Amino acid sequence: MAETKPKPGQPKTGVLLDIRNLRIEATVYPPGEAPKNIVLVHDVSLTLQQGKVLGLIGESGAGKSTIGLSSMGYGRGGVRITGGEVILNGRDILKGGKDGFRKLRGREVCYVAQSAAAAFNPAHKLMDQVVEATLLHGTATRAEAEKRAVALFKKLSLPNPETIGERFPHQVSGGQLQRVMTAMALCSEPDLIVFDEPTTALDVTTQIDVLAAIKDAIRDTHVAALYITHDLAVVAQVSDEIMVLRHGRLVEWGGTRQIIKEPRQEYTNALVSVHEIEHAEQNPGTTPFLSVKNVTAAYGRSHIKVLKNVSVDIYPGQTLAVVGESGSGKSTLARAITGLLPPEQGTVTFDGRPLANRLADRPKEDLRQLQMIYQMADVAMNPRQTVGTIIGRPLEFYFGIRGRERDTRVAELLDKIEMGKGFSDRYPAELSGGQKQRVCIARSLAAKPKLIICDEVTSALDPLVAHGILKLLLDLQKEENVAYLFITHDLATVKSIADSIAVMYRGEVVRYGPKSKVLTPPFDAYTDLLLSSVPEMEIGWLEKAIKGRRMASAGN
Amino acid sequence: MLDIKRIPIPALIGIILTTLFVLAAVFAPWIAPHGNGEIVGDVWEPMSSAYWLGTDNLGRDLLSRMIYGARITLFIAVLATALSFSLGAILGFSAAVFGGWFDTLLSRLVDLLMSIPTLIMGLVVLSVLPTNLVTLILVMGVLDSTRVYRLSRAVAVDINVMDYVEAAKLRGEGSGWIIFREILPNALSPLVSELGLRFIYAVLFLSTLSFLGLGVQPPDADWGGMVKENKDGIVFGIGAALIPAAAIAALAISVNLVADWILNRTTSLKGGRG
C-alpha cells in the first residue's frame, strides 16, 4: 500500500462531501418541437462523512445517478449543473473548472458503472485499465499499482488474481467484471466511490457475491461511497444512511434502520412495503386443466437441451410461478407450451386432450384459451395501432364482435385495467410503462382465456408500478377466474402471487409443489441458494445469508 | 390533419420545387415557348428576353428543351424507380417471411450483383443491348432493385421477430394480417424515405448514362443528354451545359429534403400526429 494516504486502521474523519442546493438541468429535443429546458434535480443537499456509505434510492427519473455523477463534476449527455455547491475535501469542485475535475476524477472520486461489460474498453487488457487512473495521477509506480490491483482482486475473491489482469474484458464473466471494476475504482485509493447500480444487471445468486465483495472492500479500505440503486433491500445491506429521492427532489434522508423500519414519509413507506402483498395460497383442485408432461426441447438441431424432461400442472384460476435465473429454461417452457418451439419429446394436455405441438396446427379455440403477456410492453404492441385497435382485435378475431359493441367492450376492458376510455384513441408511444403493460393485460383478457402466460411482466418496471400491476393481476384473477403461468427471476414477486411454484435450474425443474411446501425447508441445494440470495429488507441479512450458503452461485 | 405552417422550411422548399418540376414535365407542350427540336436562333445565344435561358449548340431554345427534358428525365426515372421498388420490395418481403432456400438463393444472387459497381455492370450490359427506352428502364430498374431488396428484407426480418408480431401469430392471425397490418405499417417509413433516395439515384444514374452517350438518344434529350450536347461550349466560357446539370442537382436536393422530412415525421410513432 502506498504511503501517501492513511493506512487501513487509521481512517480519516470529518466531512468528505457536502452538496448544497444542487440544481441540475438538461435540454431536451422533442421531435418537431422547440428544444426546452427541464430541471432534473431540484435543490438537493447532502453530506457524507469520511468512510461512510450513503445509499441513494429512487425509481427511474429520480435523479440519483445524476446526483452521484455531480460529485465528479460530470453530466451525462448534455446534463448541466446550474446551481449549488459541491464541496469535496473542503473545496467547491464546481469552481475548479475542467482541470480541477480532471485532477479529482480517478484520484479522489472513482466510479463503478452498472454495466461493467460496456464500461471496460474492449481493446485493452484488464490490468492496463485497472491501473490507468493510478498511473495517470502519479500516486504509485506501475509495479506498486499492479501489486495493489492483485491484492484487490484477491480481496474481491476473483479467480486467479495473479493472472486475471492479463485477460481482455470479453474473456471474463459479467459478475467478475463487476468486481474488477470495483478493484479499478479502489486501486487509486480514492476518498469516495460512486457505485451506480453495480449489481442490478446480475443474476440474483451472483448479485449476493458481488455485493458481499463490495461491502468487504469498502469496510477494509475505509473508502466512503455513494451507493445508487433502485432496490431498497440491497442498499440496506451496505449503507450507513439512506436518502430517498423522487422526481429529482429529496423525499427522506436518515439512518438505514430508521428508513427501513420507521419511514416518516408516505412514499418511503410505499417503497418499504412494496413487496408485501397478501395472497393466501389456494389449494390445488383435483384436476389440472393444463399439464406439461416430460417435455424436452432444444433450439434448432442443437444437442444442448434447454428443457429436460419438464412436467408441471396448472389448475383453473390459480397461479403457477416458474422461477429461475437467466438460462434456466423458464422462458423456453412458455414457448413450448404456446407451440412457438415444438417440444422434441413429451406432451402438453389441455382439458384432457393433447395440444398440437406446433402453433400452426392448433385450432383457433385453443389459441384463444392461451394468451401471453411479455416483459417489454413497448415492443409487444404494434406502435402503429391505437389502444382501441390493440384491445379490440381479439374481440373481432375470436368472437366477431364489431362496431359499437366492440367499442363498448373495449371501454369495459379499459375500465377493468383502471384506465379511462379516453385512452382508446392513443398510440402506445403516448403511454407510460405501467399503462403499456396494463393494455397488454387487457388485450389478453379480451380473449377470455383460461390461461395467461406472464413472461417477466414486472421486471422492466419500477417497484411501485410493478406492485400495481401485480395487484391488478390478482384482482383480475378473482373476477375472471383466469390461471397464470408466471415466469420470473424475482422470488419476492413469486411469494406474493403464486399458488404453486416450480424452481428451474439449467433446463430442469428442481423443486415443484404448492407454494407453502416449496418455500418450507428442507431445501435442495439450488433452491436454498436461490432463496437465500433474495435480498431481504433487514440489516445484517447479507452476512447471515453468505454464512448459511451450501452451494456456490451459478455464474459468479 | 396536415398543417402547412408546421412543415419545416427546408421541406417546404423541397415540396414546392418538386411540384414545379413535375408540373413542367406534365404540361410541357403547353408551357414550353418553342418546340423541342425547333431551331430558333444562332448557336449558343446568351440569355435574353426572347430566349430566357439562351439557345443550345444547334440554336434551339434552351428553356423549351429543359422543359421537355424534365418530361423525359422524370418519365424514365419514375418508371425505373417503380420497377426497382416493386421488384425489390416484393422479393425482399417474401425472402424475409418465407426464409429457407428461397431467401438464401435470392440473397446470394443480390450479393453477387452488388459486388460489381452498378455503373460498371450497367455499361457492360448496355454494350450489347439496343439503346432504347425499354432497355434503359429495365436495366436501371433491375440493377437498382438489389438495394431495395436488401433494405426491405432487413426491415421485414427485424419487424418479424418483434413481440407484437409474435403476439399476432399466437393469436392465430393469418399471413395476410401479419404482412399487411403488422409488418407493412411499420416498414413504411424507412421504405418511403428509401423511395425518395432510389428516385434520386435513378435520376443521377440516367443522367450519367445519357451524359456518357449511352442513355436517351438524340434528337430526344434528357437533362444528362443536354449536358453532353452543350459541354463543348464550356471551354469557350458558355455555361449552357451547367443549366441542365444544375437542374438535376436541384431536383435531387428537393426530393432529398422531402424524403428526409417524411422520414422524421413518421418515425415519431404517434401516427403522424405528434
Added chain:
Amino acid sequence: MSSPILKLIAQRIALGIVLLLAVSVLIFAGTQILPGDVAQAILGQSATPESLANLREQLGLNDPAYIRYFHWLGGVLTGDLGTAMSSGQDIATSIKGRLWNTLFLAFWAAIVAVPLAIILGLIAVRYRNGWVDKLISGLALASTSFPEFFIGYVLVYFFAVKWQIFPGISTVYEGMPFLERMQAIALPATALTLVVLAHMMRMTRAAILNVMQSAYVETAELKGLSAFNVIRKHAFPNAIAPIINVVMLNLAYLIVGVVVVEVIFVYPGMGQYLVDHVTKRDVPVVQAVGLIFAAVYISLNIIADIAAIVANPRLRHPK
C-alpha cells in the same frame, strides 16, 4: 496473433476469389444477353452472309457459351485479355498505360480526400449539433445530390475558363514531368475528391460518434484523462476499424466516379477507355475492363473486412 484470426482472413480471401469468379461469369453472361446475333450487330444489316460467317468463326461464336467462357477465363488468368474488335489491338497492352493513369488519378484524389474527410468528420463530432456540424451535414446532403459532371464542369468553368489556373482538358503522356502531370490532374482530382468527400465525412462522423458515446469512453473521462488522451487511448483503437471500413467503401465508390470524371476531362484512363468501347460495342474490351473494375472493387471490400477482423479484440484474443 493467433490462428483463428488467420483462418478468418484466409476464409475472407477465399470467399473473395470465389466471388470474383462468379463476377466473371456474370460479366461474361451480361454480354451474351443480346437478343440477336453479335456478328450481325457488329457488321450491320447490310452484311453479306459470308462476312457474317467469317466473323462468327473469328469470334468463336459457333462454340457453346460455356466453352467460350472458359476460353476467355483461361486467357484472363494468363494475362491475355484478347484483342479489341474495333481496332484489332491487344487489349492488355492498351490497358497497361491507362490503368496506371487511372490509379495515379485515384491515388491523388484519395490522398486529399481521406485525411480531409476524417478531419472534417472529427470537427463535426467535436461541434456536434452546432452550426459547423449543421453546415457540414447540409453540404454533405447537397453534394450527394450533385451529379459528377455538374461538379466537374463548374470546376472547368471557373478554374480553366474564367480564371485559367488549371487546364480544362487533362492531357498526359508518357515521360511527362511530375509537376506538369500534377497540374494536368489538378481539376479531375479535385472533382473526384468532392464526389467522395461528403459521403466519407458523414460516415466517419457517424463511426466516431458511435464510439464516443460508448460507456468505456465515459469511464476514461471519469478517470480524469484529458480529452486528447481519451481519444488517443480509448476512442481511437476502437474507431479505427469502422473508419478504415468507411474509407475503403468510399474508395470503391471513387472508382465509379473515375469513369465520369475521366470523360469530362478527356483523361486517358480506364474509364474513358471503357465508355469509348461500350459505344463501339467492342465486347472483348468491355469484358476485360469491367472485370478489372470489379476486381478492384471486390479487393477494396476484402481489405475493409480484413481490417475489421484484425481490429476486433474479441477475434484477436479469443476466449
